[in-house]
Amino acid sequence: MPTRVAVTAVILAALLAGCAQRDRLNPLDPKNGATGGRIAGFAALAGNRQVEIRWTRLPQPDVASYGLLRWRSGETPQYIGDPYGKTIAGTVDSAVTNDETYNYRLVAFFLSGDSAVSQTDTATPGSRKIVVLSAGLPGLVGLTPDARDILYVQPAAEAYEDMELDRVHTLLWLTMPDAGFILRTYFDGRPAGPTIDHPHPADVSVSDLRGVAWIAFPDDHLVRAFGPNPASVDTFRTISSLGEAHVVEAGTADPTVWVGNEAGTVRRFTADGILLNEWSLGARVIAIALDEAAEHAWTAVRTSSGDDLYLLDARDSTATKVPGRWSGIADLAVDAATRSVWVSERGTPRAGNGRLTRLSASGAAQAILTGIEPFGIMVDPVTGDCWASEIHTSRVVEVSPGGLIVRGSAPIDLPYAVRIVGGPGVP
Structure with missing residues (x-):
C-alpha cells in the first residue's frame, strides 16, 4: 500500500498539472491564448494627411494613462504627443506625410508601475x-x-x-x-x-x-x-x-x-x-x-x-x-x-x-x-x-x-x- 505522503504527492502533481494548463482569463496575461497579453482593439486607420488611432479602453481600475508609439522603417519607436487619460479611446495623428508608411503601438500604464502593449498596426496615409x-x-x-x-x-x-x-x-x-x-x-x-x-x-x-x-x-x-x-x-x-x-x-x-x-x-x-x-x-x-x-x-x-x-x-x-x-x-x-x-x-x-x-x-x-x-x-x-x-x-x-x-x-x-x-x- 502506498504511503500517505506518496498519495499526497500524486494528488499535488495532478493539481499542479491542471493549473499549468488552465485557461488564462486575464486578457493581459502573456499566456492568454487569445490575446497573447496584448491590448485588444487597437487600430491605425489611414486618411488623407492623417492617421486615425482607435483602441478599446481597458476595464482594469488601475489604468493610469496610455502612450502612443510611432516609427517608420529603420527608426526607433518614439512616443508622440502627451499621455492620454484612461478614459480616452482614440486620437488623430496629423503630423504625417502622405504615401509614407508608419507603424503604431499603444502602451497602457498602470498605477502599480506595470504596463501592457498592443499589437503593432501599420498605416499609409494618402489621397486615394x-x-x-x-x-x-x-x-x-x-x-x-x-x-x-x-x-x-x-x-x-x-x-x-x-x-x-x-x-x-x-x-x-x-x-x-x-x-x-x-x-x-x-x-x-x-x-x-x-x-x-x-x-x-x-x-x-x-x-x-x-x-x-x-x-x-x-x-x-x-x-x-x-x-x-x-x-x-x-x-x-x-x-x-x-x-x-x-x-x-x-x-x-x-x-x-x-x-x-x-x-x-x-x-x-x-x-x-x-x-x-x-x-x-x-x-x-x-x-x-x-x-x-x-x-x-x-x-x-x-x-x-x-x-x-x-x-x-x-x-x-x-x-x-x-x-x-x-x-x-x-x-x-x-x-x-x-x-x-x-x-x-x-x-x-x-x-x-x-x-x-x-x-x-x-x-x-x-x-x-x-x-x-x-x-x-x-x-x-x-x-x-x-x-x-x-x-x-x-x-x-x-x-x-x-x-x-x-x-x-x-x-x-x-x-x-x-x-x-x-x-x-x-x-
Whole structure:
C-alpha cells in the first residue's frame, strides 16, 4: 500500500498539472491564448494627411494613462504627443506625410508601475479613395487609402449591377436592375444626387468630357444618357433599336459611344446618336474597353466553347481576333498611358484558377498573374497599376504592370468591382 505522503504527492502533481494548463482569463496575461497579453482593439486607420488611432479602453481600475508609439522603417519607436487619460479611446495623428508608411503601438500604464502593449498596426496615409462592390453584403464597402482597413459598409437591397466613376464630379454611378434604380454617390457613401427611377438599368459608362453617364437598358433595347448635372434625373439622349444591349462604353478624348448586345453586334455612335461603325462578332458581347488614342475597342464575346477577344478598329471597321485561349472573361481595362489592356479571367468559379493578363497594344502578352479569381478591374491612371476584385481570397489587390501583387485589402465578402480616385502625388 502506498504511503500517505506518496498519495499526497500524486494528488499535488495532478493539481499542479491542471493549473499549468488552465485557461488564462486575464486578457493581459502573456499566456492568454487569445490575446497573447496584448491590448485588444487597437487600430491605425489611414486618411488623407492623417492617421486615425482607435483602441478599446481597458476595464482594469488601475489604468493610469496610455502612450502612443510611432516609427517608420529603420527608426526607433518614439512616443508622440502627451499621455492620454484612461478614459480616452482614440486620437488623430496629423503630423504625417502622405504615401509614407508608419507603424503604431499603444502602451497602457498602470498605477502599480506595470504596463501592457498592443499589437503593432501599420498605416499609409494618402489621397486615394477606394470603393468596392460586395455581393456577399450586398452593397458598398469603403476602404482606407492604403486598403488595409474598412472605413464603412453600406448595405443595399440588392447587389448592384454595375459601378462607374465620374471623374468630373468625383462621384460614382450605380445601377440596381431589380429595383429599377440609378444612384449617384460620393466616395464616402453620401448621396450625390436624387435617385433616378427607371426599370432594369444594366451597364453604365461615364464620359469624362462632361460627366455624362450612358446606361444600357437591355429590356428596352436602348441606351440613355443622363447628366451632366448630378441634381438632374432627366435623360437628354436616347439611342434605340440596339437589340438586347448589355454593354456600353463611352469615350472622352474620342467622344463616341460603343454598344454591344446579346447577338454579338457592336455599334459605335456619335454623342448625338449617329451611327458610325458596326461589327457582327457572332456571340454575346460581355465586355468592351476603349483605346481612344487609336480609336480601337477591345471586345470580349462569349461563345458556346469559350471566350474570344477582338480588337475593333473604328478607322477601317475591321475586327481582329486576338490569339489565345480565354476562360471566363469578366472585365477589360485599358491603360491610356501605355495603350496596354488588362484582361480579367475568372476561370472556374471558386477554383482560384483564373488569371490577370496585360497585353500590349498589338495583343502581345506583357505580364500574367495566375492562381487568382479576378472579376471587375480598373487601371489606376496615377500609377499604371491594375486594381482587381479578387474573389478567391475575398479582397481587392493592386497589381503592378509587371504582374506582381503589391497590395492586398482588408477581407471583403465576395468583392466584384472596384473604383479608385486620387493616389500618390494627388492632393
